[in-house]
Amino acid sequence: MSAFPPEQGHKLAVALIGYCAEHMPSWNTTNFVGYDLEESGGNAVQEAGMLLAYGIELVRSCVEAGVDAEAALSRFGFQIAQGNDFFEEIVKIRALRRIWATTMKERFGVNDPRAMHVRIHTHTSGAMLTAEQPLVNLVRTTLHAFGAALSGVQAMEVAAYDEALAIPTEASATLTLRIQQVIQEETNITAVSDPLAGSYFVENLTEQMAKAALALVEQIEDMGGYIAAQRQGWIRTEIEENAERWRDDVTAGRRGVVGVNRYKTESAEEPELFTVDEEVERVAIERVKALRAGRDGPRYDAAMTAFADAVGEFASAAMGSINPDKLMSTAIAAAQADATTGEMMAVMKAKLGWDAPYNYGP
Amino acid sequence: MTEVVRVLLAKPTHDGHDRGVRYIARKFRDAGFEVIFTTFLLADEVAAMAIEEDVNVIGISSSSHGHMAVFEDLFASLKKHGLEDILVIGGGVISGKDQAVLKEWGVARVFGPGSSSEDSVEFIRQQVSA
Numbered sequence: 001m002s003a004f005p006p007e008q009g010h011k012l013a014v015a016l017i018g019y020c021a022e023h024m025p026s027w028n029t030t031n032f033v034g035y036d037l038e039e040s041g042g043n044a045v046q047e048a049g050m051l052l053a054y055g056i057e058l059v060r061s062c063v064e065a066g067v068d069a070e071a072a073l074s075r076f077g078f079q080i081a082q083g084n085d086f087f088e089e090i091v092k093i094r095a096l097r098r099i100w101a102t103t104m105k106e107r108f109g110v111n112d113p114r115a116m117h118v119r120i121h122t123h124t125s126g127a128m129l130t131a132e133q134p135l136v137n138l139v140r141t142t143l144h145a146f147g148a149a150l151s152g153v154q155a156m157e158v159a160a161y162d163e164a165l166a167i168p169t170e171a172s173a174t175l176t177l178r179i180q181q182v183i184q185e186e187t188n189i190t191a192v193s194d195p196l197a198g199s200y201f202v203e204n205l206t207e208q209m210a211k212a213a214l215a216l217v218e219q220i221e222d223m224g225g226y227i228a229a230q231r232q233g234w235i236r237t238e239i240e241e242n243a244e245r246w247r248d249d250v251t252a253g254r255r256g257v258v259g260v261n262r263y264k265t266e267s268a269e270e271p272e273l274f275t276v277d278e279e280v281e282r283v284a285i286e287r288v289k290a291l292r293a294g295r296d297g298p299r300y301d302a303a304m305t306a307f308a309d310a311v312g313e314f315a316s317a318a319m320g321s322i323n324p325d326k327l328m329s330t331a332i333a334a335a336q337a338d339a340t341t342g343e344m345m346a347v348m349k350a351k352l353g354w355d356a357p358y359n360y361g362p
Numbered sequence: 363m364t365e366v367v368r369v370l371l372a373k374p375t376h377d378g379h380d381r382g383v384r385y386i387a388r389k390f391r392d393a394g395f396e397v398i399f400t401t402f403l404l405a406d407e408v409a410a411m412a413i414e415e416d417v418n419v420i421g422i423s424s425s426s427h428g429h430m431a432v433f434e435d436l437f438a439s440l441k442k443h444g445l446e447d448i449l450v451i452g453g454g455v456i457s458g459k460d461q462a463v464l465k466e467w468g469v470a471r472v473f474g475p476g477s478s479s480e481d482s483v484e485f486i487r488q489q490v491s492a
Contacts, residue, residue: 354402360397
């Protein structure tokens, strides 16, 4: 889940959890971004199953690195997508909560409810929004937000109707907030927890979703776990194949998308779009220049040398022998010596490796 | 055309929205192109990779803005290395206003939302064999 090589990115995640468990126990360490899996083209089963498979891998590695499973698990958060298939997206959340809790309890013996809870921030889908007839996206995002509310998520962010055209304007971003506020203030659906419970359809579909996601987890475990599956390119290929299938279905008209392959209209003018003021870039550059000119040179050099040594040591350490304290304390010292994120990332990219170009063939 | 068309598809800047460009990568591959895909590089690094991989085509995908600076730097870098003959195309979320400017700069075509993969394959075949 990072542009570092899978094993190194995974070690970094464990190091952060280990450090925080010791020094910053109230910090929420890890955001499980199922959103990226679904937005990249994955379906609901893949989002739930792959998230859980990575969760198992991460907690297993935490334990290997000497971190308490309960401490690690109770500081996880989840960013989940809410896409078009209304009930499928709702049962994805219901199923994920169930299989996450039972799996973590069974595998790692946790008992604290906080260590089994899937605390969700929903981000409504951007990939489902269309450049054609952009105002129609308001209807789509309202349905996404409505579904997320029925699923009882803890927080949400709604995508803006002009996202397929540009970065949102202030006006379109405000509307995303209003959608949530109307649901929260005017519909009264937030007064009840799990309002769809007991519906034969929802319960049955939840059961099917849970089974399918657990089968996927088992398949990934048989490959050696999530990181091994990622290393083999299996995760990426599965997601891409599904994305291709989806797009081909739209192109061929097998899957209806209003404004794209149904109820098309002659192209209208572009709405007013957000543009970035070039002054913003100039100010940011000046700020970095001033920081570099004003910092204590010898202190910066010493801190960066210590950080580079720690990253180098970390790069070759096995999971069971990583030293989160050394890595994090040297990183913090470098930041306190006014090292920029870019300068520190350059060290990490050089020592840990970086996403290699991917050759699609033929 | 006797040689295999070599395409570098890049997603520069801090932009992870690669669903569309990866879809295109698969379609280009299926059309018989050699496809190299990269993310998170600077325009200069994209140009360097274009040289290393000896490509005929560079495709820049943009979904989070910042593409004007990327194209500006990329063209400067290609010019510096005498690579003005490489076909440069764009894709993703690029406004009509930006597209008009990019055309003047030498971007052969921008394939935005609603474009078909067949069109882009056909366009590259025509341009590269011409």
